[in-house]
Amino acid sequence: MLAVTELCAGYGGFQALFDASLEVNAGEAVAVIGPNGAGKTTLLRAISKLLTPSAGSLTFDGQSLARLPAHAVVARGIAHVPENRRLFPRLTAEENLRMGAYTSRSTYAERLEQVYALFPRLRERRHQVAGTLSGGEQQMCAIARALMSGPKLLLLDEPSAGLAPVVVQSIFELVRRICAQGYTVLIVEQNIRQVLKVVNRAYLLEAGRIVKSGTAAELLAAPEIQKAYLGL
Amino acid sequence: MSDIFDIFLLEAVLNGLLLGGLLALLSLGLNLIFGVIDVVWICYAELIMCGMYAVYYLHVQYHWPLVIAMLGAIGIVAFLGWLLHQFVIRPVLNAEPINQLLVTGGVLFFLQAAATLAFGIEFKNLGVQLPSVRLGEMSFSAARLIAFAAALGGVIALWFFLRKTYLGTAIRAISQDRAIMPLMGVDPARIFAITSALGGALAGLAACLLVLQYDIHPAIGLSFGPITFLICVLGGLGNMVGGFIAAFIFAQFIAVGGFFFAVEWGYVIAFVFFIAVMFWRPRGILGK
Numbered sequence: 001m002l003a004v005t006e007l008c009a010g011y012g013g014f015q016a017l018f019d020a021s022l023e024v025n026a027g028e029a030v031a032v033i034g035p036n037g038a039g040k041t042t043l044l045r046a047i048s049k050l051l052t053p054s055a056g057s058l059t060f061d062g063q064s065l066a067r068l069p070a071h072a073v074v075a076r077g078i079a080h081v082p083e084n085r086r087l088f089p090r091l092t093a094e095e096n097l098r099m100g101a102y103t104s105r106s107t108y109a110e111r112l113e114q115v116y117a118l119f120p121r122l123r124e125r126r127h128q129v130a131g132t133l134s135g136g137e138q139q140m141c142a143i144a145r146a147l148m149s150g151p152k153l154l155l156l157d158e159p160s161a162g163l164a165p166v167v168v169q170s171i172f173e174l175v176r177r178i179c180a181q182g183y184t185v186l187i188v189e190q191n192i193r194q195v196l197k198v199v200n201r202a203y204l205l206e207a208g209r210i211v212k213s214g215t216a217a218e219l220l221a222a223p224e225i226q227k228a229y230l231g232l
Numbered sequence: 233m234s235d236i237f238d239i240f241l242l243e244a245v246l247n248g249l250l251l252g253g254l255l256a257l258l259s260l261g262l263n264l265i266f267g268v269i270d271v272v273w274i275c276y277a278e279l280i281m282c283g284m285y286a287v288y289y290l291h292v293q294y295h296w297p298l299v300i301a302m303l304g305a306i307g308i309v310a311f312l313g314w315l316l317h318q319f320v321i322r323p324v325l326n327a328e329p330i331n332q333l334l335v336t337g338g339v340l341f342f343l344q345a346a347a348t349l350a351f352g353i354e355f356k357n358l359g360v361q362l363p364s365v366r367l368g369e370m371s372f373s374a375a376r377l378i379a380f381a382a383a384l385g386g387v388i389a390l391w392f393f394l395r396k397t398y399l400g401t402a403i404r405a406i407s408q409d410r411a412i413m414p415l416m417g418v419d420p421a422r423i424f425a426i427t428s429a430l431g432g433a434l435a436g437l438a439a440c441l442l443v444l445q446y447d448i449h450p451a452i453g454l455s456f457g458p459i460t461f462l463i464c465v466l467g468g469l470g471n472m473v474g475g476f477i478a479a480f481i482f483a484q485f486i487a488v489g490g491f492f493f494a495v496e497w498g499y500v501i502a503f504v505f506f507i508a509v510m511f512w513r514p515r516g517i518l519g520k
Binding site for chain 2: 048088089101146
């Protein structure tokens with residue numbers, strides 16, 4: 001479904017991503033794991049074209065994303081939940097969801113019901129200003145906002161970052177349920193132990209390069225990952 | 233004696249209310265632009281001046297019916313707002329605020345000079361005389377009543393637009409996080425262009441209402457540009473509710489102060505109040 005081939009990207013003169021290649025097939029949940037500053041966020045920003053890649057190719061459903069401006073990517077079926085959630089703080093939860101449906105207005109009412117069924121808490125909070133929601137609720141709202149566009153592929157950037165440990169558990173549970181509903185998910189995480197329990201496959205990104213890939217079980221069992229990231 | 237006095241005071245308060253509606257409309261467009269694009273259109277009142285000339289020429293010169301001429305003028309000023317954004321603001325969108333202020337200041341003098349060249353310095357008016365409306369002992373100008381009603385209508389329509397439509401929600405959202413708007417499928421450049429045209433249309437509406445009450449000349453922007461600014465700043469620049477409240481406060485100072493002393497004193501008191509508020513709340517009544 002998504003094919004990233006030898007992608008390079010960076011900010012100004014600083015290159016953050018070197019020849020990264022990965023693949024996500026329909027119905028799969030795939031993680032990109034790695035330490036802080038490895039280039040994980042850069043990878044997602046390049047896929048949704050917030051950042052213009054300096055080299056390499058991106059194809060989605062067999063079509064190149066190269067010439068697409070960032071605001072046309074959603075309509076192709078890629079929704080991106082950005083780092084730090086980035087809700088519109090002075091809009092209500094429901095107005096945030098309405099922004100998520102900006103490109104697919106005819107299905108708004110129907111999707112709103114689906115999203116509220118998935119996140120009942122959001123229905124209770126729907127008239128509350130997003131900036132006053134708790135961290136976990138904000139993350140739910142951010143994911144829900146992305147689902148409002150009816151994406152084929154969901155990009156999740158560190159959904160567990162900055163949340164209390166108990167809340168992290170429930171967010172991963174939600175991610176598991178979203179995968180179970182048949183969404184294709186590409187998730188970027190530092191919380192390696194948790195995320196590998198949720199996804200099918202994973203890539204390890206270190207210093208801008210993909211250094212290892214395999215099934216979640218293979219990576220969990222890999223000695224270098226156990227040593228460097230799981231503290232075993 | 234005291235009855236008569238009360239009636240005239242009431243008349244002054246009500247006239248202040250009518251003036252407040254007009255001032256609220258004046259501040260609305262400027263606040264919208266600042267709140268969304270984060271740029272101050274110093275030349276806002278000059279756009280209104282252009283709108284007044286547009287009404288005048290379309291109606292007096294080309295004999296369009298007045299209402300059609302006014303709609304035409306609103307369209308023209310909306311287009312001017314769009315032009316201003318595309319050719320003046322867009323190149324300096326990420327520049328220092330002082331540079332943005334200076335370019336729109338440049339447009340102010342450009343528009344004044346261009347209007348002087350194109351239209352001459354003599355005063356022009358529509359020649360429309362609207363009657364006074366009598367209510368018991370009190371009398372109100374029909375032009376002010378119309379202006380008040382239209383201003384209120386404009387404010388309410390804008391409120392609904394910003395609250396209830398996708399585009400309006402996007403306009404509010406973009407001022408809160410411009411960088412992620414593309415992730416919503418929204419092209420920020422397009423929203424800015426639409427907002428600028430909308431700000432222009434509001435200036436055009438203000439022009440239609442002012443042209444009923446005032447003569448037109450190239451420097452007319454100077455007579456209500458500064459007060460529009462002060463109202464926006466008093467309410468909290470970019471805060472439309474604050475601007476709305478501030479407009480009515482200012483108008484009461486002018487109307488009631490003018491009733492007790494003289495109209496000029498009304499302005500003096502209003503500006504003293506403004507300065508006092510700036511010491512107390514430098515970011516305006518509802519500023520953050």
